[in-house]
Amino acid sequence: MNQHLPAQIFMYTAAAFAVFGALGAAFSKNPIRGAMGLLVLILSIAVMFLSLHAEFLAFIQLIVYAGAIVVLFLFVIMLLGPSATSPADKRGLLVRAFGGSLFGLSAIGLIALCVNSLLKTPLEVVPATEDFGHVNAFGAELFARAVVPFELSSALLMVAVVGAIAVARGRHTDDDAQGNAVARQSSATSVAATKES
């Protein structure tokens, strides 16, 4: 027990930070503070991954979530303006409150169920192998056992790229169903221009 104490203190500190960050993200009125709360949450989860020896996951968590997703959120917030707070929309408040409390209750119920059955019969803990969580082990898993879904995900990335292009290009090149000859012509020339360049 004693030799695990520092690790446990580390884990619980990270967990406390994660809860703090999650509450901040959920309850702050200012969107930038919300994004920062999310950042705290993501960082503390990365720390927890580290203490579980999942180093690769910890770094991916940092690079993808903290590096890309939070930055993307910040970009959106900056585009909308930092003063863009959520409007005081009272519509559907009851439904939202109902949905939220239903989700909260079921989450609490789930945790209670798991803790209850864990207290009755503790899980067998299998010690991690030497290379657990390393990039090597991860790569071997990804490119050997899970090579089929890895290859399939290329189609997913492809459709996302094509979809983004289709949606972005569509804004300038079409007109409403009303029929707008001017827009039509200018779109034709702009398409031609992009083709030549």
Next chain:
Amino acid sequence: MDILIALSPIVAVSVGALLLMLAEAFSKQRSGIALGAAVIQASGAVFAGAVWIYGLDALSGLDVLKPWLIVDRFTLFFDMLICLGGALASLLAGGYLREHRIERGEFYALMLFATIGAMMIASAGDTLTLFIGLETMSIGAYAMTAFRRGSQRSTEAAVKYFLLGSFAAALLLYGFALLYGATGHTDLAGLAASLKGNETQFPQLAVIGMLLVIVGLAFKVSAVPFHAWTPDAYEGAPTPATSYMAVAVKAGAFAMLMRVLFVAFGDERSMSWFAGWPPVVAALAVVTMSVANLIAGRQESVKRMLAYSSIAHAGYLLVGVVCATRGGEALSSVLFYLLTYTVSTIGAFGGLILCGSYGKEAVSYEDLSGLGKRNPAVALPLAFFCMSLAGIPPTAGFFGKWYLIKSAMDGGFHWLAIIALVNSVFGAYYYLRVLVFLYMREPAAGAPVAVPMKSGYVAAALILAAVFVVMLGLSPDSAIDVATKATIAVQ
């Protein structure tokens, strides 16, 4: 080599999609792209048929794909169905997009990738590949919905579809995560084994995971009360995209639903009437049929009516899924129904496309008034396919409903069969209303009327769909035989 043969349908469409994008980028001529997309998807169907005839027993070395992808007759049936729907929808797109001046090659690329996603779902043997396929299909459908960016309605529809679809995907993923937590398996066979052996430490977790998965699946097949996105997305999307969503996306979603429910949750306890999923799905089926038919009867827009009708058809299909828990022919009747629904729905949307032209699109019932007298050749397809959707005897729709209700009666689900029957009678009301407006009404003076378009693509799609509807309506036996063989793998 055997792996390549087994995966040839999906490989054909993937390679075709990449080639089509290259062709679109480098060719000046646009008109062939739609035909190319149709041919590529048709080739996917042909490859699936060829593998079916070649025989899966003759293929060896498929263990490499385990547990990620399953290639069985169920997969091949859905490959054929999805590719057929996709090919017909891309023919419709070839006429519609040009007429409405939004023709850009991305549409066909998106459709092909969505088809690839749907085929991945049909062959998925693991929740991971299932989810990748689902997202590939859904992202293609979201982008196709948003394709007419100049129209606010299309953009709004796409945003609604995207948000609710992502929400559904999140619920589904949450369910998969809980199931993994309970059993330690992500593959469907492993999940089934550990649920059957009851060796999970957290049975409650498994139940909650199963419920979340069912909710996510219900969103994707647009069952009431998870249907809110469907009418808006179907109405706002360009009509070929709508027909694609109503046909191929729905077929993919039902492939997923059947594979998950009958393979992963196929043990006796999960399939029992007291502790499993059948009562949940039965309730969904009853609510879906009744609510969708009631709302569909009150629509003023034909496109929106067809959207609600596709929800109602999802309800009938769910009846078949429930009845299949007692074995029998119910599951093959579901597959056959999907086939008849696919050709009838493509035809109905195609008929609607044919009735309108640029700036004078046929949307509401009023737009169609008197069209049957002014232009009988154009009104005929819409009337014919609406009759098939209503289930009037010489058409495919009749046998689809007949086998579904018959198998429900055989399985002892008399009350479900009666509810489905009452609903299909009520459903005939709003399909026949289209005929009333086409042939018995005159447009009000000065009211805008739809002006028919001319397109070889749309005509080709309609003729092909009509051939299928008539063939399935006159001699359904061979198709039913195929559907029966396809279900053996799942039951």
